[in-house]
Amino acid sequence: xxxxNTSVVRAAExxxxxxxxxxxxxxxxxxxxxxxxxxxxxxxxxxLVFTSLYPNAVQxxxxxxxxxxxRHLVESGRVAATVVAPVPWFPFRYRRFGxxxxxxxxxxxxxxxxxxxxxxxxxxxxxxxxNIAPSLMYxxxxxxxxxxxxxxxxxxxxxxxYFYPDGVxxxxxxxxxGKPVVITARGSDVNVISRYRSPARQIQWAAKQAAxxxxxxxxxxxxxxxxxxxxxxxxxxxxxxxxxxxxxxxxTAIRAELALAGPVWLxxxxxxxLKGVHVTLAALAKTxxxxxxxxxxxxxEIRLRKLADRLGIAPRVxxxxxxxxxxxxxxxxxxxAMVLASSREGMPNVVLESLACxxxxxxxxxxxxAELIHAPEAGEIAExxxxxxxxxxxxxxxxxxxxxxxxxxxAEQFGWRPVVETQCALYARVLATRVHDAAGAGS
Numbered sequence: 001x002x003x004x005n006t007s008v009v010r011a012a013e014x015x016x017x018x019x020x021x022x023x024x025x026x027x028x029x030x031x032x033x034x035x036x037x038x039x040x041x042x043x044x045x046x047x048l049v050f051t052s053l054y055p056n057a058v059q060x061x062x063x064x065x066x067x068x069x070x071r072h073l074v075e076s077g078r079v080a081a082t083v084v085a086p087v088p089w090f091p092f093r094y095r096r097f098g099x100x101x102x103x104x105x106x107x108x109x110x111x112x113x114x115x116x117x118x119x120x121x122x123x124x125x126x127x128x129x130x131n132i133a134p135s136l137m138y139x140x141x142x143x144x145x146x147x148x149x150x151x152x153x154x155x156x157x158x159x160x161x162y163f164y165p166d167g168v169x170x171x172x173x174x175x176x177x178g179k180p181v182v183i184t185a186r187g188s189d190v191n192v193i194s195r196y197r198s199p200a201r202q203i204q205w206a207a208k209q210a211a212x213x214x215x216x217x218x219x220x221x222x223x224x225x226x227x228x229x230x231x232x233x234x235x236x237x238x239x240x241x242x243x244x245x246x247x248x249x250x251x252t253a254i255r256a257e258l259a260l261a262g263p264v265w266l267x268x269x270x271x272x273x274l275k276g277v278h279v280t281l282a283a284l285a286k287t288x289x290x291x292x293x294x295x296x297x298x299x300x301e302i303r304l305r306k307l308a309d310r311l312g313i314a315p316r317v318x319x320x321x322x323x324x325x326x327x328x329x330x331x332x333x334x335x336x337a338m339v340l341a342s343s344r345e346g347m348p349n350v351v352l353e354s355l356a357c358x359x360x361x362x363x364x365x366x367x368x369x370a371e372l373i374h375a376p377e378a379g380e381i382a383e384x385x386x387x388x389x390x391x392x393x394x395x396x397x398x399x400x401x402x403x404x405x406x407x408x409x410x411a412e413q414f415g416w417r418p419v420v421e422t423q424c425a426l427y428a429r430v431l432a433t434r435v436h437d438a439a440g441a442g443s
Contacts, residue, residue, distance in 0.1 A: 047155055069240070082116050084145070093105050181211055188274075212233060220367075245326060264334060265284065265338070269296050271294070
């Protein structure tokens with residue numbers, strides 16, 4: 001695994017955000033010292049969001065799930081945020097250099113949804129630098145954080161997404177500038193990267209040092225606990241779905257516009273092996289007349305096209321390319337099932353989006369599948385990660401097809417409001433604990 005590859009709800013509480021402030025007091029000698037003041041419930045919690053998984057002008061789909069959560073937090077009025085979303089340094093912008101050239105074209109600064117976003121560069125060493133990736137990221141970004149503070153930026157805590165290298169670097173950054181850190185585990189950062197000895201040790205260290213840890217599924221929490229994480233410091237906080245953006249539409253009209261007839265599957269995601277689109281294609285070959293739409297792009301596309309040709313199903317497969325996030329709603333509505341044959345997932349937003357549009361899901365049995373699909377109206381979980389199992393799951397879905405309105409009602413439990421409430425309550429607890437600990441240390 002290269003350095004570049006490492007960069008890939010419980011009941012809501014109603015506590016409002018309570019940011020702390022630092023004030024200056026005078027000792028008997030006249031020297032100024034800093035102490036934490038009681039939290040101020042009248043203003044928003046200010047976050048420094050730190051993650052390499054964040055959309056930008058060149059890669060608008062990159063880490064959109066992180067942006068979605070932050071956007072809803074900010075829109076609540078209880079959170080304000082500045083984003084530091086580093087990208088690997090690369091000297092050439094020419095497209096023939098592939099993904100690294102795309103990094104070079106990312107602007108140093110931009111705004112999205114009214115949020116200020118900085119894209120500083122940090123060095124990577126492909127194939128050799130995995131173990132030192134957090135140190136490289138930290139050393140490059142500490143001056144950036146200090147400059148933000150010197151220029152008058154204020155933030156109460158660091159909100160990091162993706163445990164390695166981002167979360168590890170964020171904890172070091174928090175120690176250097178005196179801010180608590182909350183780390184969110186997203187999936188492969190824990191499920192895959194922790195298989196390597198040095199990254200696993202660093203993940204364990206960061207989990208112990210962080211003020212709080214969030215996982216997007218119970219399965220991820222269980223994995224972190226198995227690595228030595230403190231269960232009491234880990235909150236399961238699933239992703240949410242925008243129920244206004246993803247909703248049932250005029251399905252008949254959309255299918256007519258797209259020239260669709262008969263059963264339709266939809267696969268959505270980056271075209272990489274772990275997403276299992278090759279399994280979906282092989283399952284499609286076991287059906288007689290089903291059409292598959294594939295929304296996404298990635299390094300596996302050529303191989304997948306050749307596989308469709310070899311299986312004799314190319315006329316029934318439509319490669320749509322990258323579809324803007326807001327436009328995916330039409331394709332979810334057009335489909336009879338969204339098929340996700342991934343070998344690993346954290347908490348896939350595509351499942352929530354599909355359900356919100358009234359389209360049931362066929363999922364491979366990845367770790368968190370049962371946390372999302374646990375009622376007939378939600379769809380089917382295949383018995384194994386094989387084409388035969390996916391095809392059999394489709395047959396079961398066809399035989400007991402749920403009403404699309406029932407699938408939509410099922411999805412309504414996954415809206416953003418409880419996620420925002422629980423996340424803000426978590427931030428408030430972190431800041432209140434910091435004040436309490438500081439008071440204890442000074443007494």
